[in-house]
Amino acid sequence: xxxxxxxxxxxxxxxxxxxxxxxxxxxxxxxxxxxxxxxxxxxxxxxxxxxxxxxxxxxxxxxxxxxxxxxxxxxxxxxxxxxxxxxxxxxxxxxxxxxxxxxxxxxxxxxxxxxxxxxxxxxxxxxxxxxxxxxxxxxxxxxxxxxxxxxxxxxxxxxxxx
Amino acid sequence: xxxxxxxxxxxxxxxxxxxxxxxxxxxxxxxxxxxxxxxxxxxxxxxxxxxxxxxxxxxxxxxxxxxxxxxxxxxxxxxxxxxxxxxxxxxxxxxxxx
Numbered sequence: 001x002x003x004x005x006x007x008x009x010x011x012x013x014x015x016x017x018x019x020x021x022x023x024x025x026x027x028x029x030x031x032x033x034x035x036x037x038x039x040x041x042x043x044x045x046x047x048x049x050x051x052x053x054x055x056x057x058x059x060x061x062x063x064x065x066x067x068x069x070x071x072x073x074x075x076x077x078x079x080x081x082x083x084x085x086x087x088x089x090x091x092x093x094x095x096x097x098x099x100x101x102x103x104x105x106x107x108x109x110x111x112x113x114x115x116x117x118x119x120x121x122x123x124x125x126x127x128x129x130x131x132x133x134x135x136x137x138x139x140x141x142x143x144x145x146x147x148x149x150x151x152x153x154x155x156x157x158x159x160x161x162x
Numbered sequence: 163x164x165x166x167x168x169x170x171x172x173x174x175x176x177x178x179x180x181x182x183x184x185x186x187x188x189x190x191x192x193x194x195x196x197x198x199x200x201x202x203x204x205x206x207x208x209x210x211x212x213x214x215x216x217x218x219x220x221x222x223x224x225x226x227x228x229x230x231x232x233x234x235x236x237x238x239x240x241x242x243x244x245x246x247x248x249x250x251x252x253x254x255x256x257x258x259x260x
Contacts, residue, residue, distance in 0.1 A: 030216050031217075032213055034215070036219065036220075038230070073234075073235060074235075076231065077231040077235055080231055093221055093222075093224025093225065094221065095211075095217075113210050113212075114209075114210050115220075116209060116217060116221060117211075119220045120216070120220065123227065123231060130235060130237070130238040133241075133242070134238055134241050137242055137245045137246065138245060140245065140247070141245040144245075144247065
């Protein structure tokens with residue numbers, strides 16, 4: 001896809017970053033306000049599709065690396081599981097690192113919501129990685145179908161040309 | 163014959179659904195609120211989260227959420243298997259035949 005007009009790219013320059021900040025805010029405040037990892041992750045992943053629409057595939061693929069999104073997609077669910085396992089002395093998925101009475105932080109560097117906010121961040125990380133990776137892969141496949149590059153000689157459903 | 167059986171099955175299913183709808187209690191008036199009240203009252207204190215919905219999703223029903231995360235990961239794996247560059251993963255024959 002070719003880049004869009006100057007108006008669109010300028011609007012993208014100004015507003016796209018607000019989407020990232022807004023998504024990060026939703027993820028970070030999931031334990032206090034509506035939203036959480038899934039919703040915030042979807043908002044952040046929209047940023048990539050906005051970039052693709054505004055700047056075109058060539059520039060965006062030069063900026064981003066698929067491996068980072070793949071790592072995030074793997075790291076998110078794994079860390080979520082690990083934070084869930086922290087509650088094993090009580091039960092699985094128990095907020096074990098927060099003070100039971102609530103409100104008072106157990107440590108200065110831990111969030112007062114305990115594992116819930118850490119799980120929020122984990123899920124947000126996983127959703128951002130997975131959705132961004134899906135967008136990139138499906139976008140690349142359009143280019144593959146149009147040009148036939150990277151399809152191993154395959155065309156359409158018919159693997160062997162007759 | 164098959165059409166008659168099909169129509170009879172549809173009528174029986176419609177009758178069952180109508181009977182079920184008659185039995186459903188009115189919307190907004192749950193039959194028992196003991197569990198709802200417990201979660202609303204105790205969730206912020208028990209789980210240290212002001213948002214009761216988040217404490218539900220990430221704590222009381224954490225298994226459900228890890229399932230959702232797994233579904234997303236599975237979808238990503240399927241799309242990667244389907245759409246990834248075939249030459250890069252070594253399956254392509256570069257257009258050669260024979």
